[in-house]
Every structure is written in structure tokens, then in C-alpha cells.
Amino acid sequence: MNAPHMNQQNTATATATVSVIGLGQMGSALADAFLAAGHPTTVFNRTQAKADALVARGAVRAATVAEAVEASGLVVVCVLDYAAARELLAPVAASLRGRVLVNLTSGSPEQARAEAEWAAAHGVGHLDGGIMTTPPGIGDSANMILYAGSPALLAEHRATLEVLGDPVDLGPDAGLASLYDAGLLGLMWSVFGGWLHATALAGADGVAAKDFTALANRWLKTVSWFLSTYAEQIDAGEYPGSDATIDVQVATIGHLIEAGAARGIDGRLPRLHLELMREAAAAGHGGDSYARLIETFRGK
Ligand SMILES: NC(=O)c1ccc[n+]([C@@H]2O[C@H](COP(=O)([O-])OP(=O)(O)OC[C@H]3O[C@@H](n4cnc5c(N)ncnc54)[C@H](OP(=O)(O)O)[C@@H]3O)[C@@H](O)[C@H]2O)c1
Incomplete structure (x- = not known):
């Protein structure tokens, strides 16, 4: 077994191979950014047709999750929630061994910590991430992608991950990306609320x-x-x-x-x-x- 940092496919160069699992709005944007930056990109989605546009732009279609995992040292997952991620990943734990899993699915700090423990128990390198933008903002270095779990793994893969957005290292506690993410979204909703209330007030007088x-x-x-x-x-x-x-x-x-x-x-x-x-x-x-x-x- 290769340790995560020894896996040749993990080498974070401009052309490192990447797999993206989950091709909803966000996962498709992530895969697109990797492709645009020249990374050979393998993609998998439960509903296979969602891979068509990416395959037309040069992505490799994986027929199964295992095939996607085995194509790359760096495996990025972005699905609806942690339950969906676990459903997809648990059966392929053996294939993930020695690779690096970057979970950009939104969840709670507790879920992220539990997944980090699961990954460690299966010999899988692990980073949990929080995406602080919507899909059109992917690829813009003005936008933050929060990472927690392993500063060493983030440093190793920074060159690849920074094509998605500015990687912010929150340190070794895998729960912190989710905690910051939840808190920052709370801040956003408070700002939205105050702004909409004030805009309604000003609008009542024709502004x-x-x-x-x-x-x-x-x-x-x-x-x-x-x-x-x-x-x-x-x-x-x-x-x-x-x-x-x-x-x-x-x-x-x-x-x-x-x-x-x-x-x-x-x-x-x-x-x-x-x-x-x-x-x-x-x-x-x-x-x-x-x-x-x-x-x-x-x-x-
Ligand atoms: N959109 C944003 O602006 C944004 C911003 C930051 C973070 N995020 C996070 O990114 C993640 C994905 O969001 P999204 O906007 O891409 O959502 P989305 O467009 O609704 O896509 C959801 C994805 O999850 C997959 N999925 C759902 N349940 C599944 C299951 N049981 N098994 C396998 N796959 C399953 C879907 O597969 P199918 O296509 O087969 O249904 C699809 O690939 C979420 O955790 C979200 O909170 C989104």
C-alpha cells in the first residue's frame, strides 16, 4: 500500500489527475475548473447523464464509484449531504486506501470529524472542505475554499486545489471547515435579512x-x-x-x-x-x- 503522500498519482503538479464524484451544480463546476486548468479529470455521478457535458469537454466518464476512485490519487466528492457521500464511499473504502479524499459536501463539524476517523481507520488521506461561493464563483481566487484536516495534505495538493478558489488552511481539526462554513453562512443570512429589510424600507419611499x-x-x-x-x-x-x-x-x-x-x-x-x-x-x-x-x- 502506498501512503497518501507516496502515491504517484497524488503528485500535485499542474497536470495532476483528479476524480470528481457528484456532478450536481457544484460538482460540475468543480470538475469544469479542473478541466479548464488542464488536469486530467475523471467524473462520476449517480445520474450518469449529468456527466455528458463534462465528457464532451474532455473528462473521462467513470461507470462506477470504484472506477472513479481508482483513476486518481486525489478524489473530490461533492454530493448533497454526508449520508449520500457515505453511501457512495463506504463500499469503495479499499480502493480509497492510499489516496486522498477531499470532501466538499456541506455538513456538520461532527459529521466531518466522524468521516476523518473513518478515513484514518481505512488508510485514506482526508481533507474536509467548505466552499464559500456558488458555482459561478468556482475558479475565482477571490473566493475562499476552506480546508480542515491535514495541513500537510493541503500543502501537497494546494497547486491542484487552488484552481477551484483560494485554499484557506484551518488546521488539523477536521470539523473546523464545516464549523466556519455554517457560521459564515449564518453571517450571510443575517446580512441578507438586514439588507432586504432596509431595502424594503427605502423602497417604500421610492428608492x-x-x-x-x-x-x-x-x-x-x-x-x-x-x-x-x-x-x-x-x-x-x-x-x-x-x-x-x-x-x-x-x-x-x-x-x-x-x-x-x-x-x-x-x-x-x-x-x-x-x-x-x-x-x-x-x-x-x-x-x-x-x-x-x-x-x-x-x-x-
Ligand atoms: N450550490 C451552491 O451554491 C453550493 C455552495 C457551497 C456548497 N454547496 C454544497 O455542495 C453540495 C452539492 O450541492 P449542489 O448545489 O451541487 O447540489 P445539487 O445540484 O442538488 O447536486 C446534488 C448532487 O448530490 C448527488 N446525490 C444526492 N443524493 C445522492 C445519493 N443518495 N447518492 C448519490 N448521489 C447523490 C446528486 O446526484 P444525482 O444527480 O444523481 O441526483 C448530485 O450529484 C452540497 O453539500 C451543498 O451544500 C453548494
Whole structure:
């Protein structure tokens, strides 16, 4: 048996051979990026017809999962969920031995850690990944692909994996790519919610979404600066209200809620923020910065 780093097909050169299992929207984009970068690419999908377009562009069609695994040292999997990945991979554990499995399927940290244990038990090199873009963003180095599990394997295969997006190494805990992924998506949904609420508010007075969004995007850069400042407070466990206190923001959010109510805008989102801020103020923290609310989210 070859150790993962000894397998000749694993050699991460510009033309390293790659297999992609799962050709939904994301898996197809991944395979396409490997092909575009000149990597000989073998593809497998449960519904075989989804491989046709990739085969027309030069991919090799695998008739079975085992055939796909055996074609390459680097095997990338991107299917609906971990249950589907396990269903596909468990029967071919022996074929995977000595190869590197990169699972870009979304899941929980616990699922990723369990898969890493399964891979280790079967002599399979393993990286878990989180794709921080949609399929059209694959291949753009501005976009992050998060990796966790083995910094050494990531370093070895970085040249191949970076054709998908900028590889971000989160270290040896296989659960961290999923944990960051889930958290970053939570951040995205919160931003989407705040932006849509505000766009509805501005739109009620005739402001076009694109006009409001031009300023919203500029504002997000300032908000990003607030996050960096507050992250330092969180790590220090101290929340000095030296820029803006929770008390001031309780008063300020009232304007948003009132303006929304006057225009018939759904106010559940700002009312939730108000509720969280009022709780902190009632507990005696009204003079602290907004970062104090981390304690609420921690359940303290
Ligand atoms: N799309 C995005 O923007 C995006 C972004 C980041 C991460 N992701 C993650 O990427 C993964 C794939 O997403 P997608 O957008 O490509 O989804 P999709 O277009 O719905 O494709 C799902 C894939 O999973 C396969 N699959 C589902 N159940 C299966 C099973 N029981 N056995 C074998 N194969 C099975 C499907 O095969 P069939 O074709 O045979 O049904 C298909 O290849 C997900 O974990 C998703 O969370 C997606």
C-alpha cells in the first residue's frame, strides 16, 4: 500500500489527475475548473447523464464509484449531504486506501470529524472542505475554499486545489471547515435579512434597490471595521462602550422600527435586535459596546 503522500498519482503538479464524484451544480463546476486548468479529470455521478457535458469537454466518464476512485490519487466528492457521500464511499473504502479524499459536501463539524476517523481507520488521506461561493464563483481566487484536516495534505495538493478558489488552511481539526462554513453562512443570512429589510424600507419611499445597495455596500466596509474592533474586545472579554453604547443603540433602533411601522414594513428583524439589546441593558450592560451581546449568544 502506498501512503497518501507516496502515491504517484497524488503528485500535485499542474497536470495532476483528479476524480470528481457528484456532478450536481457544484460538482460540475468543480470538475469544469479542473478541466479548464488542464488536469486530467475523471467524473462520476449517480445520474450518469449529468456527466455528458463534462465528457464532451474532455473528462473521462467513470461507470462506477470504484472506477472513479481508482483513476486518481486525489478524489473530490461533492454530493448533497454526508449520508449520500457515505453511501457512495463506504463500499469503495479499499480502493480509497492510499489516496486522498477531499470532501466538499456541506455538513456538520461532527459529521466531518466522524468521516476523518473513518478515513484514518481505512488508510485514506482526508481533507474536509467548505466552499464559500456558488458555482459561478468556482475558479475565482477571490473566493475562499476552506480546508480542515491535514495541513500537510493541503500543502501537497494546494497547486491542484487552488484552481477551484483560494485554499484557506484551518488546521488539523477536521470539523473546523464545516464549523466556519455554517457560521459564515449564518453571517450571510443575517446580512441578507438586514439588507432586504432596509431595502424594503427605502423602497417604500421610492428608492431603487440598486441605489440603496450602492451605499449599503459602502456601509458594509465600515461595519467590517466595527467587527474587527469588537473581535478584539471579545477576545479580551471586555466591552468598553467607548464608541457607541447599547443604550444609544436601543434609542437609535427605535427610529428604524417606527419608520418601518409607518410604511407597513415587517418589523420582526429589528424588534429581535431591540429585544437582545434591551436584555443586555436590563442586566446592567447598557453602557457597554454592542460586542457585549456575545454573552447572550453564548447563553450566559
Ligand atoms: N450550490 C451552491 O451554491 C453550493 C455552495 C457551497 C456548497 N454547496 C454544497 O455542495 C453540495 C452539492 O450541492 P449542489 O448545489 O451541487 O447540489 P445539487 O445540484 O442538488 O447536486 C446534488 C448532487 O448530490 C448527488 N446525490 C444526492 N443524493 C445522492 C445519493 N443518495 N447518492 C448519490 N448521489 C447523490 C446528486 O446526484 P444525482 O444527480 O444523481 O441526483 C448530485 O450529484 C452540497 O453539500 C451543498 O451544500 C453548494
